[in-house]
Amino acid sequence: MYLRKASENELDWIYRMGFDAWGNGLSMDAYLEGCRKSTKYQSGTWYVLTVDGQPVASLIVYSGQFALQDGCFGIGSVATAPEMRSQGYGSQIVRLVAQTLFEQHGAKAVYLHSDIGHAFYQKLGFSQIQGTNCFCKSAHFFHLQSSVPSYF
Numbered sequence: 001m002y003l004r005k006a007s008e009n010e011l012d013w014i015y016r017m018g019f020d021a022w023g024n025g026l027s028m029d030a031y032l033e034g035c036r037k038s039t040k041y042q043s044g045t046w047y048v049l050t051v052d053g054q055p056v057a058s059l060i061v062y063s064g065q066f067a068l069q070d071g072c073f074g075i076g077s078v079a080t081a082p083e084m085r086s087q088g089y090g091s092q093i094v095r096l097v098a099q100t101l102f103e104q105h106g107a108k109a110v111y112l113h114s115d116i117g118h119a120f121y122q123k124l125g126f127s128q129i130q131g132t133n134c135f136c137k138s139a140h141f142f143h144l145q146s147s148v149p150s151y152f
């Protein structure tokens with residue numbers, strides 16, 4: 001299992017991983033077209049978790065926008081290829097990306113907005129910000145910003 005940044009030619013495969021969650025009833029072609037044109041998706045950094053060289057799970061990392069403070073990062077669009085789910089890959093990519101952000105990018109805090117049952121992210125050490133679907137994991141010295149980052 002290996003974590004790396006995604007390459008350009010993997011993006012369609014990555015978008016497909018989340019089609020069941022974010023397809024909104026569109027055809028696959030229309031959905032992919034929307035993803036390719038998304039300025040939000042273009043503004044982040046996509047990571048993939050690979051097994052035997054094949055991407056099995058993906059997510060996007062944002063910084064410097066969505067009211068994220070300096071040194072704070074946002075994780076979004078966490079998805080595992082449907083046929084590869086329930087094998088720990090979704091958990092593992094969140095865990096490894098958060099670790100990379102803290103250890104290699106000096107993250108003060110990592111945020112995410114949960115669209116799913118909260119236990120998934122709580123098990124990964126993220127704490128819910130009261131009254132929101134926003135979760136955060138922070139470096140021990142960092143006091144959380146008072147405002148919650150906007151949805152990403």
Ligand SMILES: CC(C)(COP(=O)(O)OP(=O)(O)OC[C@H]1O[C@@H](n2cnc3c(N)ncnc32)[C@H](O)[C@@H]1OP(=O)(O)O)[C@@H](O)C(=O)NCCC(=O)NCCS
Pocket residue numbers: 017018020021057077078079080081084085086087088089090091092113114115116117118120
């Ligand atoms: C959520 C997701 C990334 C989990 O990936 P995964 O590789 O299956 O994750 P893991 O194997 O580490 O963990 C599986 C556990 O995730 C939890 N989980 C998965 N989907 C969930 C949901 N919709 N609500 C609550 N918990 C969920 C369950 O506890 C599941 O355990 P189970 O397999 O025993 O049912 C995957 O289901 C997915 O891609 N879903 C579509 C996109 C999406 O909704 N992403 C989340 C955005 S916040």
